[in-house]
Amino acid sequence: MVDWFDANLVSILNGFAIGSLLFILAVGLSIVFGMMDVLNLAHGALYLVGAYLAYSLLDGGATWGAFLGALGLAAVFGLVAGGVLSGMTEPLAKRPILDQALLTLGIALIVAEILAIIYGNDVYRIGAPPGLDGSVSVAGNTYPLYRLVLIGIGLFLAVVVWLVMEKTSIGALVRAAVADREMVSAMGIDNRKVKVGVLAFGSVLATVAGVLGGPVYGVRPGLDETVLLLALIVVVIGGLGSVKGALIGALVIGQVDSLGRALLPELASFVLFGALALVLILRPQGLFGPKKVAS
């Protein structure tokens, strides 16, 4: 057991790094979804925007200024994108989930195609900021420091989001809206404002995740779909609108993906799908989803 653990330590750490990134992505998706029933299929495209921003700014040299600048720009872009998405989905609010999903799908196609026009089809690597670009020794294995930092950032964000959700009135509002949106609206809270706020929050997390993930996963066309799929699986496993679910789901999927690739490379996607299927058979609403079945 200890031997096995030792042999796969790098895979396990990789799993935590993926899990961290997935949490940052999935928590936004999950809350937007749980609160507003907006399935934002442009979430992956937003991640891709962040990653290309990081590439553009860090290409000249990976300095802290460029890294933080990319984070800042990504956050601003995310805020604007959240506002735009909110405005665009508003006229469809009374239509079924599929209509809004299709709208965001169209937006995702446009964004991905514009990025392909600007950056071409090449695969780019992105450097980590100075000081974080080296490796450290973890129990005898060398491991990239940046990935450890990424794990730290993910855990930090998890704690922050959990505190906001559980201990503040904003969090109470979000939880109430997940449980019963009509009732929240009946109590005099403007659903549209909440929606703008929530979508902006989710979009900022997606673009920032793109910058943070850049030094680990690089950037390439098609990355948006991969990332979106993993985030969706996390949301399904964790349950809609649940921060705890997003965290546990992200950690589980991170490990399943990383260990699956290391131990059963042929069957990696089967293992991922198997985990998803298992959870859905045992708990159709996800591990931590609300009891009602979303219609």
Place this chain on the structure above:
Amino acid sequence: MSAPAHPSTDADATPGAGSTAAAPAPPVSPTRRGLLGAVPATVVVLVLAFVPFFLAEDPVTILTRILVFGMFAVSLDLLVGITGLPSLGHAAYFGVGAYTAGLVAVHWTPSAPVPVLLAAGAGAVAALLTGWLAVRSHGVFFLMLTLAIGEIASQLALQLDDITGGSNGLPVPSIRFGSEPFDADFRIAYTYWYVLAIFVVGFAAMWLISRSPFGLALRGIRDNEDRMRSLGYTPFRYKYVVYILAGGFAGLAGGLFAQVNRLVSPVDAGFALSAITLLALVLGGAGTLWGPVLGMAVVVIVRDYYGPDLGGHGPLVLGIVFVVAVYVLPRGMAGLAGLLTGPRRRTRRSIVPGEERTS
């Protein structure tokens, strides 16, 4: 071509038949309406059958592709428009069919209907295995599960490169009838007729399914699943069966694609195909069966015919069309036909007819 009895593409366009998609049960004599509908359908099929005599080879090739993808769009419409199951991963079954037909043609026989029939079977079996899980879920969960199924299918095609050729794709031998390959001079026309014949049979079968008591039950489930349950129906069983049927027809379309395109690659099972097919449904009007064929015609023409002129950025145009269509064509081009022929429609219709928003 002796297919006058098949009510086909334009069946719903006849004046007076405009309310079909919205009404859960057509009370007046379906037989008579079927006969009336058969007239324009026959005309359409006859015109299509004579097309190779009038048109140059390029447009005929495009038309062949439209029929192949059109049948796939109709099979998705069975799920989305008729049953209200919004699948994002239907291309998985198209891909299963395409690879099955390709492998049958390579390893066994490229002889005409064998590969496509086995492709249809394989698509249905794939839907049988995956649908049991997918159909249990509702709403957003169904969207996500089907998305995952589609993505896994294309990743699988990529990874099993011993069998599928991986990212290089699987080359497929050309179609033969018996042991004879098509005459080289008329290959495009013969291929077109072969595809048209299977399209007509497939479309007619799906049209009959959607009009049968089974199809009416599906519409009932789409409009109000709880009520159907309280009437003694078991929605799961109906949804599961239609999911398998739609998978079978998607496999059939995929098999045709393999034989026509002569190369199958993992992209053909991927999310992009599911996405543009949903676009075809949005454009054409879900739930009408013939609307999605028209929608697919627009998509194929933009992507394959004008695509090279757009510098390979057809998807950008499609994305913009997609966004605009969601806003301005809530009932698709079929909805426009409905406006022209008279019957008033409720203003706030959704893309999926009848699916009311509950929260």
